[in-house]
Amino acid sequence: xxxxxxxxxxxxxxxxxxxLGVLALTLALSGxxxxxxxxPDGSGARSGELTASESVPPSxxxxxxxxxxxxxxxxxxxxxxCSASDGLDRGLxxxxxxxxxxxxxxRCGTVLAPFDWTxxxxxxxxxxxxxxxxxxxxxxxxxxLGNPGGPGATGVDFMLGMPLSPGFxxxxxxxxxxxxDPRGIGNSTPLDCDGGGSEIxxxxxxxxxxxNPIAHTMGTSQVARDMELLRALxxxxxxxxxxxxxxxxxxxxxxxxxxxxxxxxxxxxxxxAQWASPIHRFDQSVAIANxxxxxxxxxxxxxxxxxxxxxxxxxxxxxxxxxxLNETPLVASDGxxxxxxxxxxxxxxxxxxxxxxxxRALDQIALAxxxxxxxxxxxxxxxxxxxxxxxxxxxxxxxxxxxxEPDIPGLLAHIRETGMPxxxxxxxxxxxxxxxxxDLSCYALPESGLDITERFDASEADPxxxxxITGDHATPYQYAKELVEELGNATLLTLDGxxxxxxxxxxxxxxxxxxTSYLLSGDLPKPDTVCRDDDRS
Numbered sequence: 001x002x003x004x005x006x007x008x009x010x011x012x013x014x015x016x017x018x019x020l021g022v023l024a025l026t027l028a029l030s031g032x033x034x035x036x037x038x039x040p041d042g043s044g045a046r047s048g049e050l051t052a053s054e055s056v057p058p059s060x061x062x063x064x065x066x067x068x069x070x071x072x073x074x075x076x077x078x079x080x081x082c083s084a085s086d087g088l089d090r091g092l093x094x095x096x097x098x099x100x101x102x103x104x105x106x107r108c109g110t111v112l113a114p115f116d117w118t119x120x121x122x123x124x125x126x127x128x129x130x131x132x133x134x135x136x137x138x139x140x141x142x143x144x145l146g147n148p149g150g151p152g153a154t155g156v157d158f159m160l161g162m163p164l165s166p167g168f169x170x171x172x173x174x175x176x177x178x179x180x181d182p183r184g185i186g187n188s189t190p191l192d193c194d195g196g197g198s199e200i201x202x203x204x205x206x207x208x209x210x211x212n213p214i215a216h217t218m219g220t221s222q223v224a225r226d227m228e229l230l231r232a233l234x235x236x237x238x239x240x241x242x243x244x245x246x247x248x249x250x251x252x253x254x255x256x257x258x259x260x261x262x263x264x265x266x267x268x269x270x271x272x273a274q275w276a277s278p279i280h281r282f283d284q285s286v287a288i289a290n291x292x293x294x295x296x297x298x299x300x301x302x303x304x305x306x307x308x309x310x311x312x313x314x315x316x317x318x319x320x321x322x323x324x325l326n327e328t329p330l331v332a333s334d335g336x337x338x339x340x341x342x343x344x345x346x347x348x349x350x351x352x353x354x355x356x357x358x359x360r361a362l363d364q365i366a367l368a369x370x371x372x373x374x375x376x377x378x379x380x381x382x383x384x385x386x387x388x389x390x391x392x393x394x395x396x397x398x399x400x401x402x403x404x405e406p407d408i409p410g411l412l413a414h415i416r417e418t419g420m421p422x423x424x425x426x427x428x429x430x431x432x433x434x435x436x437x438x439d440l441s442c443y444a445l446p447e448s449g450l451d452i453t454e455r456f457d458a459s460e461a462d463p464x465x466x467x468x469i470t471g472d473h474a475t476p477y478q479y480a481k482e483l484v485e486e487l488g489n490a491t492l493l494t495l496d497g498x499x500x501x502x503x504x505x506x507x508x509x510x511x512x513x514x515x516t517s518y519l520l521s522g523d524l525p526k527p528d529t530v531c532r533d534d535d536r537s
Contacts (some may be wrong), residue, residue, distance in 0.1 A: 058460055059260045062228055068120040069229075072112050077233055079107035082131060086187065087157045100136060101163045101172075107132045108156070111233065113183070116217045117225040126214060128226060129187035130180045131156045133163065137173040142240050142263065144175040144519070145227060147182070149245030149269075151220075151397035154186035155179040165504040167512035171519055175240070180230060182250075184218040184393055191215060193392045205399065206444035208392050218393070219400030219451040224253040231261060238263030238462070240519070244501050245269045245475055248466070249401075252483060253451075255458035262461035264519050267490075268503050270466050270480040273455045276401035278411045282418070282437045283476050289423035291473035291498065292347050293318065299362050306359025311366040319422060321369065330368060332380035338368065344423075346379050351473050352500055354507070355535065399442035404449030408438060459488030465518050465525075466490050467511065471498035494530045507533045 056064045066073045082088040086108040093103045108131050115124035134140075148158035159179025163172050184191040191214055196207030209215045227250065231239040240263040243251040248267035255262045274280055296318040299310035312318040322340030329337035336342075343365065350361040367375035415434070420426025425433040442448045458464060464487055468480025477494075484490045495502040495511055502508060503515045510531030517523045 077109045079109045082108040126189035133177040145178045146242040147247035149247045151246045152394040166506035168504045182223045202441040202444045241265045252456040256456045259461035265464045268467040270483045272483040287473045287476045289421040303359035307363045309366045336380040399445040400451040402442035456486045464490040469495045474500040491524045
């Protein structure tokens, strides 16, 4: 899910851009005995029969798409052994073998997809990088497609790592896994942008779009249509899907476009269709600010075992440290200046970590503030390679869903009602504090706002499982509840806790059990089910 990172800065601050690169990384979590049609050593592709028309009912959308683009539906996926360039290096291969995954049966490949699904007359094509991991059991019930979010994270890396996720073993036993890098991302047809040498985001986006045609078709609905193609090529009657964060937007978009092709779909850490709007961006920034303050102020109570000396004890001390570091940064051995903005970025990145890792981060900050050079270097190291860079893939995917008519008066009223957190420069509401949330740089993309921006609708689909976390800083909980209402045939499973991504993350047996039961048998949890982290139960 998109991350807002600005604190008393414009969206183009150097510290902000450095943090965005790190957050894009943190979201990427993450001989077989059977043959699956269309998968390694198997066959099976579909083509549609409907003639073109301006619009078709959702029940016919999949067939219409196949009819409009018969060439890509007639292809066979050419599978091969995966290599380090695909993301399967020696270390990961050994870890998978240790988890009883037969690495020799993992296959990588490439799929051709239309450059633009909305124009059947356009014969240009792109490539999608894919990976297939066979189920560990002898009788898999289907193929589970997954996406880790971002937008901009690689789905191949994500699925290669899923077999190592705590509690995922029963799912892997009964499902083949299929991962793909979305268009413009990873080893798929790439977006290759350097920002045009400008500090201005609109120029960066505009320059990127001008030199990268793929930017015009990186919207969420285009990727959802790629998913429908993958479903057909593996000869699956319905699409079983597992998405985190922005991956929930992909799943919800797919369910809206192809409701009758939805199988078992898990949307973890969810947002609704307005996820790229200014109000949602503000709400995410508020959630991040509140979670950062909560992390800082809970040091003495929540992290007694991990932290010897707390770097902060309350909001005032946190703000004071950040201000002092902006005035006089700590300096890493490689010359990187650890300013207050960079430390705040580090704290935001820490929000994605486990309870134990959060404690370790607070301890490292304390040591850094006491002058420990190794600790200073450790905090600065995660930003060194990202300094001065913007994840334009994330920006461009988001811009496709940025509303054509952003509700600026509604945003201002919402900010006044909510209040501007001190960590965002408040409580005063000024042009400086408002600027990050009224940025219209997305208009540098001609297709801005042409994706689904109002609401999702999966009322004709099979039941969907949506997961929300009450203290989620990246996808605020209220939007998971709204997504359930939008979809029309979905059940909300709640994790009462902090952080982002609930299932198969080693935190809640209650969540994992409910998700596994749904994936394996279709059994949904009872309405209003609330789980807690195992160490908080």
